[in-house]
Amino acid sequence: MNTLTHFASPQLPLLHRGKVRDSLRAPSGDRLIIVTDRLSAFDSVLETAIPHKGAVLNGLANFWFEKTAHIIPNHVIKLVDANAMLVKEAEPIKVEMIVRQYLTGSMWRGYQEGQRTFSGVTVPDGLTKNQPFPQAIVTPTTKEESDREITPENLVSEGWVTKELYDQMAVKSQMLFAVGSQLLAEKGIILVDTKYEFGLLNGKLILIDEMHTPDSSRFWAAEDYARNPETAEQMDKEYVRQWLIANKKDGKYLRALTPEVAQEASRRYLDIYQRIVGQALPTAETEAADAPHTGRQDARARLLANLVQAGMIKDAWVNIVMGSPADKEHCEKIRQQFEGYDVFTQLRVTSAHKNGEAIAGMAEIWNNSIEPGVIIAVAGLSNGLGGALAANVNVPVISCPPYKDYAELAMNLNSSVIMPSGTPNLTVVRPDNAAQGALRALNLPRLRERLNKDILATKAKLRAADEELRIL
Structure with missing residues (x-):
């Protein structure tokens, strides 16, 4: 099913994750509320999400806020997406x-x-x-x-x-x-x-x-x-509650709904929206129109596009993770290579050996991020950090080790090339190549077009240099 069950982005700090809504800090300092398709019943969030539910709740709330603004001001700044609302930060x-x-x-x-x-x-x-x-x-x-x-x-x-x-x-x-x-x-x-x-x-x-x-x-x-x-x-959602009551197993409520029950619940949410607002939920109509051609319209892709258009996030991120603050200078060299590519970059510090437990919290965001991303690991000597990251995340991990001499580099490369199964860590020595590898791994059409231009420009420089040498 095409549902939005979870929102995460390294670009937007999480403030609160409720049963249905995720609240994040917007770049403006305001609050961004993402209304997901999660459904809670009997004090528990079900494993099955309800298609269109988040957009229905968000759209109806916005409808009523507009209808009652003459009675009392509300926190709405604007609707960013069918599932997202930017609001003022109130106490x-x-x-x-x-x-x-x-x-x-x-x-x-x-x-x-x-x-x-x-x-x-x-x-x-x-x-x-x-x-x-x-x-x-x-x-x-x-x-x-x-x-x-x-x-x-x-x-x-x-x-x-x-x-x-x-x-x-x-x-x-x-x-x-x-x-x-x-x-x-x-x-x-x-x-x-x-x-x-x-x-x-x-x-x-x-x-x-x-x-x-x-x-x-x-x-x-x-x-x-x-x-x-x-x-x-x-x-x-009483319809879902009654189904859960009628289908208890061993005295416990089921955590998942059948596809038929989820679809009926979705139909009921959409019906309420149409009856109140007087028209069908716009995104539901768009998805129905697109279905014969694309199979579905991805709610996550739509939300990402709208957040990017609103200037709230970039369409991709690169997290440069160093094993020690002493590696910051090397990390900054890598970060500089992304200038001009309009990609969000962030520096983080964690040690695979000293506080490896911190990786789990970072991985939860990276693995569920709405936008594509790449991690660059920066750790000298043995490359435990790159391996630990690669074993826990579902995005590409590129190691770019700092080194004082070739002996240190050899040690790092040796540990990098013998990573165990399930730790797909890639290693690049030069900071500029690490950045270029990350840009290619993101595989965004706009970046590929930009990289094509970069490649052609490099070729043109080489041709010009060759012609100049031949003349001499």
């Missing part, structure tokens, strides 16, 4: 504002057990499942390892927010819910309940995270609810 308020219009879900389960007060809000006896409240209620929770019901008074007394700030959040939440409910009602959808998250930007309250998406809200089809309120089916 998050660690309180989720849950707005409920119907007695359902966890609240109904508590109600059945005799609970009548929820986060300081008391509801009457005699209510039935999925019954609407006279007006929407706000039941805040804290954002901790496990969300906790809490009253507004305790939020203030425990120092989560000031009373003035909570009151402002409560008013804005009710206003947002009212706008969302009205617009969705026009589409034949009931907004059952949802959550809002807020932050402070320069001391002012703004809306952050997501809003009115299938992952943050509960939707019912109005026609389904009208037929039988108590059996109304959620228009979100």
Whole structure:
């Protein structure tokens, strides 16, 4: 399946990896949010991703942020890609504002057990499942390892927010819910309940995270609810939850979905998007149009192209890894060779013998990077670093050893050419050739075109020199 399950790039520092969203530091200092196709259910991220899910969530969040900007400012700067949003860096308020219009879900389960007060809000006896409240209620929770019901008074007394700030959040939440409910009602959808998250930007309250998406809200089809309120089916990932419940094995939920279930879940996400926005998800239509010719449109390739176009990353990277800070001068000689080729370069330090465990963390980024890359290992004497890197990464590794004399070089070359199986480390002695080898290994069309010009220019110089000598 064509899905975006993981985002990584050595060009963008990772800030947080959530169940669905990956947050990274953008070059501007703002935050880049990548909404993946991962799906979480029962506090676990499933092994099976849902095609188009990330684009649906990202697109819907952007749609609602635009629709409600008159109520409260939000953190959106721009949509960079169907799966990526550039946002302002705000100080998050660690309180989720849950707005409920119907007695359902966890609240109904508590109600059945005799609970009548929820986060300081008391509801009457005699209510039935999925019954609407006279007006929407706000039941805040804290954002901790496990969300906790809490009253507004305790939020203030425990120092989560000031009373003035909570009151402002409560008013804005009710206003947002009212706008969302009205617009969705026009589409034949009931907004059952949802959550809002807020932050402070320069001391002012703004809306952050997501809003009115299938992952943050509960939707019912109005026609389904009208037929039988108590059996109304959620228009979100509840379909997957029910399948997992029905297919437990040895009392445990499965971690993977069947292709049929994943496709049906995808269809439901796309249907929600189209019903709310009024048109099909653009990237889904593009993929369908391209499918007969290319088999699929790669979501990763599209995301990379859009990030490059937005100037947020280069289309390729080279990491020059040295075994000791003493090798920095040699590394800089290599790095200089990439000037003019518009490739991201980065210097790193790690020792195969002294802190080899650090390689695993680097490899996790390199192996999953959205853009192609090459590693150049710089280590003198025995080449343990090049071998350790080559054994742990899925990108080309080129060693370019520093050396004081031919004896040191011979030692390094000897260790390099007898690498064990599964450690495809290549060794180049000259810094300029190491860089040129890396550029060729990247195999990008634009670099190949540039290298063709370089080759022709070299040939022209040689011809000119030859002609000059013949004249003499």
